[in-house]
Amino acid sequence: MCNLYSNTTTQELMRQLFSGLTDRAGNLAPGQFYPDQQGAIVRHGADTGLELVKARWGMPSPPGVLKTQRDPGVTNVRNLSSPHWRRWLRPGHRCLVPLTSFAEPVKGGNQWFTSVDTDAHMFFAGIEVRGWTSVRKVKDGETTDDLFAFLTCAPNAEVGAIHPKAMPVILTEPEEWETWLLAPVEVAATLQRPLPDGTLQLVPTPI
Template sequence: MCNLYSNTTAQEAMRQLFDGLNDKAGNLEPGRVYPDQMGAIIRHGSDGLELVKARWGMPSPPNVLKTERDPGVTNVRNLSSPHWRRWLDKGNRCLVPVTSFAEPLGKGKGNQWFASAEVGPMFFAGIEIRDWTSVRKVKDGETTDDLFAFLTCEPNAEVKAVHPKAMPVILTQRDEWEAWMDGTPAKDMQRPLPDGALRLEAEPI
């Protein structure tokens, strides 16, 4: 599953993509995003869509936790789970800007990076919650954070050759972004990109 991605999309470019986007993200550093780090998301705000930073990793199902520490879940696949169903409505939808994502090649072999074969922006289909209190790191104790993760699905041909189990749900067209944010059922959008839609890269872009 994808536990590393890169976003080098300029904030100004994101503002131009969405009319009236309220930029609350401060200074976004382009580059790699790892689990439990802060990443950019576009979510519903009180006055329309807003660009913010949130922590990558939604709350884990309680039954999988062995201690009070919850490292978070980065990828969501089982949409029938009651744990995830409560966060699949329109109010918890977000778009996660991404320019490339990685899948591991195997122990000691590094990562295979994937980027869009076409010129244009792409987003992960994300879900988010706000003001969630948990212990992410023992040394920090309880913290209250805005959190996000994104959906995964069956892989297309390019990803399947490296990781046969799953790939992120990626949205590349404006009508897909709008459908996701408008609350189209998640199961209807949980599908891979067409074969040939991704190109392989040695490094993130």
């Protein structure tokens, strides 16, 4: 499961990639992102167009898996047929999560992956919900947050050699970004697939 990624994509570049993008993210510092932290997402604006904002990594958990009131959130989503996730698969809840590399755990640390193509722009296929009230940390009590997670799928050759169960769904082409954000769910769901073999390289540190 991918529970660590890095992003050094600048806000200016994201404004270039998405025409008319409204930047509401404030200052986005490059770095590594762990579950429950604030990360950048590109989502549908409240009125029209796309907007760049920060949201908390971890969608609401299915109620049946919670043992206490605390909900740490779900970072990776695989089963799109689950009623819990279907409600957030409509275009209005889909988002793109920019990344430049991601990690899978290995003995003694993490193995990082990035694109072989240094000019590629990578985004996780994400889903998001706004204004969700829950107890994320007991010491904080109830908080109301904008939340996100991203899809996973079967791994390609590079990831599968390290983590044979899954890899994140990564979109690299503008046509894929548009399809994920706008297409009917039946069409968008076809993007839940691994990157082709040979498109990722293993690197020792985040990019």
